[in-house]
Amino acid sequence: MSDMGKDIAEISENYSSSVHDENDDRTLFNRVKDSFKRQDLDISEETKLRSQNMTEYQRTNYLLAKQPYQKNLSQRHLTMIAIGGTLGTGLFIGIGWSLASGPGNLLIGFLLTGIAIFCVVQCAAEMSCQYPVSGSYASHVSRFVDPSWGFTVATNYCLSWAISFPSELIGCAMTISYWNNTVNPVVWVAIFWVFIVGLNLFGVRGFAETEYVLSIFKIIAIIIFIIIGIVLICGGGPNSQGYIGAKYWYDPGSFKKPVFKSLCNTFVSAAFSFGGTELVVLTAAESRKVESVSRAAKGTFWRVIIFYVSTVIIIGCLVPYNDERLLGGNSSEDITASPFVIALANTGSFGTRVSNFMNAVILIAVLSVCNSCVYAASRVIQSLGASGQLPSICGYVDRKGRPLFGIFVVALFGLLSFIVASNKVSEVFDWLFALCSISAMFIWFSICLSYLRYRWALKKQGRTPDEIAYKSMLGIWGAYLGALLSGLLIVGEVYVSLFPLGGSPNAEAFFQYCLSIPIMIVVYVVHKIYTRNWLPIVIPLSEVDLDTGLSHSDVEVMKHELEIQRAQIAAKPLYYRIYRFWC
Template identity: 85%
Template structure:
C-alpha cells in the first residue's frame, strides 16, 4: 500500500487539507505558482502603491481626481524600443493597406493633399499630447487632460467617444481576421476563426502591458518591412523594371486620366474620411505614458510620428498614385476592410502578370498581421480609457479596477464583450450593422484631435495666467504653441470637410442616411455632453477658469529646480556631440 493510501485510510480530511495547501505553497514554504497567479488578479490599492496613507479629503474634488489619476497602480514596463516601434508602426493597419483605395478614386493629387493635411494635423496633435503626457503622466493620458484643462463634461464626451471607437473596431477587426484567413481556406466557418483570434488577443492582454508591447513590437517590424519592400518594388516598376514591364511609367497616370477628379474640392474633402481612418490611433503611443519606465521616452517616441507620416504614408501615396490610375474600378471596393482585392497595393502589383499572381498571398499575410495588431491595440486602448473613467469617478468604481500586475481587468472584460458582437447579429446583416456602429464614432477622431490641441493651449494659457514660467515644462513640443494653433485649425478644417461631403456626397444625391453614416457621432456627442452637464449640474461655466486650473498635482517631476538642472546637463552633453548626432536626436 502506498503512503498516500495509508494516509487516506487514517485521516481523509487531513489529506485533503494537505493537498489544498500544496497548491498554494512550495516545499520550502514559499508561495506556489498557482497562488501567485491567483493573487495577481486581486485589486491593487493606492495605499499599497504609495506606501503612505495620504489624506485626500483635504483636496477639492477636482484636485482629488487629478491625484487619483496620477497614482493609479500601473506597472511601468514599457521601454524606449517598445514606444518607438508603437509610434512608428503600431497603427499601420487596414486603413493604409486597403482603405486608401477608396480615396485614390478621387485622384492621386487629391489623395496626396488630403494625406499631407491630415498628416500635418496629426503631427501637431501628437506633439501637443506628448508634452502634456510627459508633464502629467496620468491614467487616460490626453483623454484625462481634456477634463483637467478644459471641462469635465467635454472630457467625458471625448473619452467615451474614444473608448467607443476602439471597442467597436475590435469586433470588426476580428471579422477581418477571419475573412483574411478565408482567402486561403474557406472551408472553415469564419466563426471558428473569430473565436480563435478573440482568445488569442484576450490572452495577450492578460499578460499585462508587456504582452501588448512585445506583440506590437514584433508585428510593427513586419508591417514596416512590408511597406519598405513595396516601396522598393514600386519604384522599380515606375522606372520600367520588373516582369512584363511596359516600360517607364513615371507620372503617366497623374496626367492621364489626371491628378484631380472633378469636382476637385469635394473630391479632396472625400479623402479626409479615409485619411482620418488611416491616421486614427497614431496618438496611441501617448496613452502609454502611465506605463512607461521614463516619461522622456514618450517625447522621443512622439518624434517618430514625423517619419511615419513622411515615409509610410506620403511616400506610399505617391508610389501608388503612379502605379494605379484613379479610374480603376477595383478601387471602389476599398470601403470594405476585408476585400484585399480592393487594396491599391494588390492592384499595383497584380498588373505585373505572373509576379502579381503571387503577391496576393504576401499582401494577405501582411493584412492579417496588420489586423491582428489593430485588434491588440483596440483592447489595450479601450481598457485603459475605461479604467481612467472609473478612477476619476465618471463611471462606477469597479471600472477603475487594476490588479497587482497592473492590468485594468474590468476594462479588458468590457472590451472583450464587444468582441462577441459578430455572434449576435444575423450573418447577412453584419456589414450593415457595423456600418451604423462605426457611424456612432465616425467623426470622433478629428474631434479628439481638436480637443487635444485645445487642452494643450489651455494648459499654456493657464501657465501664463498664473504667472508660471514655461521653464517648468520638462519636455516641450517640437512645434511649440504655434503647432497647437495649426493643429487646432487643421482639425477644424477636417471636421468641416467631412461634414460637407456628408451633406453633399460625391457622385450621389444628398440623403439623411448618407449624412448620418458619416456624422451620427455629432448628435451623439452633443447628447453625451448635455447629459453629463445635467447629471453633474455644472452649468455655471463651460470651461474651467484659467486661474483655477490645477498645475501641480501629478507632475512627473517633484522638484522644478532639480528638473531644470538635469535638463541643463543633458543640453550640455548633447552640445558636445557631433553635428550629425545632434540632428538625429532632434528628429528622433
C-alpha cells in the first residue's frame, strides 16, 4: 500500500477541524448566509503535487473520497433508515396490484425479490465500508466496472428518485383527501413540498432525525397491523366474521392463472416496494463510523422477513385476490386500493376506525419516502458533479455539508406534483416512471457485478480478502446469487411487458414497463462517444484502483482492531453473540 492513504487521512482530519474554525462573533443572519458558501477541499501543496501524478481515473476516485460532507450519522440513524426508511406506498398500496395475481404468487415474488435485495445490500455495504465515497455504489460501478456503465447507473438511479418525489407528494395530498376532499390537493402539495425541501436544507442531520422518528412510527404501525391481522385471521375482534385462516388461499385460490405470467406480474410491484432498500449504504460518506453501515445493512434481513414476508402472508389471508377494490384505484396514490385499508375495512365499524389509523400511517410513510427522494437524488447528482461527469456546479457542497445544487434540481422535479390539478396526472406519471421502469433491478445487478469485479481484482493483484474491513455476510456467493436473481427479475418483467396478463401484446404497454432499457443503452453509448473511451469495454482487473479512498490507512492496524472486537464479542453471552451476528 502506498503512503497516499496516510496523507489522505491527515488531510481529512485537518479539514474536519478547520470547518469549525469560523468566527462565532458574526450575527445569526451572517452565519446562516455564510453556511451556504461553497466548501472547498483543504488539500496541502504536497498532496496537490502528488495528485498530479495520478491518472484521471485515480484522481476521480480521490476526489469522490474527499468530498466535504459532515459525518453526523450515528448507529441509531442508520439502523432506522435500514429497517424502515423507505417503507412507503410500494408496501402499503402497491402490493394490491400484486395480490390480484394471487397470494401464492405474491409471497413467492416478494421472497425472490427479498433474497435478491438482501444479497445486493450486503455487497454494497462491504464496498461502502471499504471505500466510503460520495455516490457510494453508483461511484463503485464506475470504479470497478466501467465509467460509462457507472454513469448510466447513476443517472438512472437519480432519475428514479427525482421522479418519485413529485409522485409521492401527490400521494400525500391524496392520502389527506381520504378524510377531506373539499380542499384543492394543490394546497397540500405546496405545503408538503416546502416542508420536505426545508427539511433537507437543515443538512444530513435534519434528514436523519426525521427518518429516525418517522421510521419508528412505521415500524410500530406495521407490528400493530400484524397483531391485528393475526387476531382477525383467528376469528377475534369485534364484528368478527369467524375463523378465516387460509380460506382465501383455497377460494378463490393461491395462484391466478396463468401461474407463471401472474408470478412475473408481481415482480413489478415487488421491485417498487423494495426499491430504496439500498439507501442506507448511500449514507456511508456521512456516517461517523463505517462499521455502522455494515451493522445497519444486516437490518435488511429483518425488514424482509418481518415487514414484507409476514405482511404479505397476512394480507393474503384477509383479502381475496379477486376483490375488485385492489384494481379499482386510479393510480398508485389511491388509498382505497391499499390492501391494508381493505383488510381492516372488511371488519365493519371497528375496521373503519382502524383503517383511519392505517391511513395516517400511510401519510407518515409517504412523507418519509419524499424525504428519502431528495436525499438520495441530491447525493448522486453531487457525486456526478464531483467526478466530472456532470458540470462542476452539480458538485457544489456548502459549509454545512449540503449538496445545494443537487437539492435544487430535485426540488425542481418536485414541482411536477402540481399537475395533480390536471385530470391527466396518472397518464403523465405512467410515462415518467417508464423512463426508469427497470432501474431498480438494473442497479441491483450492477451493484453485484461491481462487487464481483472488486473481489476478482483483489485476487488478480495478489491481494487477499483479509484487507477487507467489514465483509458481506454472504460473501462472494451472495453476489452471484444477487446478480442471478436480479437478472431473472429483469427477464420476468420484460416477459410480462411483452405478453401482459389478461391482455394482448401492445407497444404502449411494453414501453411503459421497459422504456428505460433503450434509454439506458442510449445514455451508455453517448457517454462512450463523449469520453471516447471505447476500449477496453471494462476496466482490466489488473488496473482496478484498490488503494485510493480506503476507510483505513493501515491494514495491520485494522486487522488488530478487528481481532480485539471479535474477542470482545466472543466473551459475551450467547444471546448477545447471536444478536451481533444478525444486527
